[in-house]
Amino acid sequence: MQVTRSTFDDVMVPNYNPAKMVPVRGEGSRVWDQEGNEYIDFAGGIAVNALGHCHPELVKVLQEQGNKLWHLSNVFTNEPALRLAKKLCDSTFADKVYFANSGAEVNEAALKLARRFALEHYGESKDQIISFEKGFHGRTFFTVTVGGQPAYSEGFGPKPGGIDHCEFNNLEKLAQMMSERTCAVMMEPLQGEGGIIVPDPEFVKGVRELCNKHNALLILDEVQSGVGRTGYLFAYMGVDVTPDILTAAKSLGGGFPIGAMLTTDIVAKSLKPGTHGSTYGGNPLACAVAERVLDIINQPEILTGVLKKEALYREALQKINDKYHVFSEIRGKGMLLGCALNEKYAGRARDFMVAANEQNLMCLIAGMNVIRFAPSLVIPDEDIIEGLARFEKAVASVVAA
Numbered sequence: 001m002q003v004t005r006s007t008f009d010d011v012m013v014p015n016y017n018p019a020k021m022v023p024v025r026g027e028g029s030r031v032w033d034q035e036g037n038e039y040i041d042f043a044g045g046i047a048v049n050a051l052g053h054c055h056p057e058l059v060k061v062l063q064e065q066g067n068k069l070w071h072l073s074n075v076f077t078n079e080p081a082l083r084l085a086k087k088l089c090d091s092t093f094a095d096k097v098y099f100a101n102s103g104a105e106v107n108e109a110a111l112k113l114a115r116r117f118a119l120e121h122y123g124e125s126k127d128q129i130i131s132f133e134k135g136f137h138g139r140t141f142f143t144v145t146v147g148g149q150p151a152y153s154e155g156f157g158p159k160p161g162g163i164d165h166c167e168f169n170n171l172e173k174l175a176q177m178m179s180e181r182t183c184a185v186m187m188e189p190l191q192g193e194g195g196i197i198v199p200d201p202e203f204v205k206g207v208r209e210l211c212n213k214h215n216a217l218l219i220l221d222e223v224q225s226g227v228g229r230t231g232y233l234f235a236y237m238g239v240d241v242t243p244d245i246l247t248a249a250k251s252l253g254g255g256f257p258i259g260a261m262l263t264t265d266i267v268a269k270s271l272k273p274g275t276h277g278s279t280y281g282g283n284p285l286a287c288a289v290a291e292r293v294l295d296i297i298n299q300p301e302i303l304t305g306v307l308k309k310e311a312l313y314r315e316a317l318q319k320i321n322d323k324y325h326v327f328s329e330i331r332g333k334g335m336l337l338g339c340a341l342n343e344k345y346a347g348r349a350r351d352f353m354v355a356a357n358e359q360n361l362m363c364l365i366a367g368m369n370v371i372r373f374a375p376s377l378v379i380p381d382e383d384i385i386e387g388l389a390r391f392e393k394a395v396a397s398v399v400a401a
């Protein structure tokens with residue numbers, strides 16, 4: 001059957017507006033479309049393909065597990081899930097792990113757990129969840145309401161209650177909002193969708209202290225920042241602030257859908273049998289792949305490599321900006337970088353992304369004003385250099401238009 005981009009408009013719900021070309025194959029940080037055109041991938045499936053496309057080790061483990069056991073449900077446990085959970089606990093603050101299939105699902109679990117914990121330990125009135133403006137936590141109704149973009153949560157009828165939003169990076173405001181009623185504070189240690197916004201480390205430390213003061217749980221959403229993305233296994237390790245609950249997804253599966261919620265023994269106790277669950281969560285196929293992803297990424301050479309690659313990006317992006325004067329700031333950490341457009345190009349991030357596509361480069365945006373790069377953590381330096389040469393041509397074409 002012949003399918004093309006126009007088939008999308010015929011048969012798909014119109015909630016997305018995908019690029020004109022249809023990718024059919026990928027290898028490392030290169031992708032090919034239906035016409036055989038080759039692209040360099042700086043998008044990484046939105047910070048998911050942490051080891052590029054079709055990494056031989058991941059293909060191997062997927063094939064091995066595919067010949068062994070695909071799915072059981074949580075009526076039974078399985079070896080890949082147990083090994084992955086053990087490795088996540090051994091390499092982080094966590095004592096306990098819960099698996100689901102996506103970022104939104106593990107955030108949903110984290111929020112439900114925080115509410116249960118507060119109810120059991122402090123009573124019904126401790127139900128306030130505080131999160132931050134421009135934050136993003138997924139698209140279920142609870143997570144999208146906790147997210148800080150009202151445009152995403154409005155138009156679906158009555159929203160879940162007990163949720164308040166604070167300005168990001170404003171500790172004074174947060175201190176005013178918090179009280180004994182606060183059940184949890186949920187935040188991204190580096191805001192991704194909101195525009196690649198790195199908070200002040202003192203702010204993150206301050207949030208932790210306020211949570212301690214008010215017996216509130218700190219939930220760090222590391223769905224985008226986690227699993228090596230910032231050059232640390234998790235971003236919290238770079239700011240030296242330990243959460244009570246952490247969520248991971250995206251890079252964790254390297255392209256296979258999985259999410260993990262990590263927490264401490266004491267907090268985990270509130271998810272008693274029957275309180276929450278998932279049919280697919282902890283699926284052996286997903287866990288076998290994620291275990292290999294974690295084994296590969298959680299090595300000092302890979303993590304320091306991320307920081308070296310960041311330096312390569314920053315240097316070249318700075319040069320592009322010296323020549324074309326389009327960015328007000330180049331920001332982010334590791335392989336999660338944002339180029340914020342200056343006033344002259346305000347609101348035109350999409351034009352740059354489309355221009356990049358025309359130069360055979362895949363990249364992302366984060367809001368209307370930021371061009372975002374979230375490539376593979378092991379993208380070869382040659383691909384970075386070639387990709388940025390293509391990006392320069394894209395910038396030149398937007399500037400000339």
Ligand SMILES: *Cc1c(COP(=O)(O)O)cnc(C)c1O
Pocket residue numbers: 101102103104105107136137138139188192193221222223224225249250
């Ligand atoms: C992508 C993202 C999510 C949602 O993950 P899904 O897998 O799309 O449900 C949640 N939080 C953050 C920080 C994200 O970047």
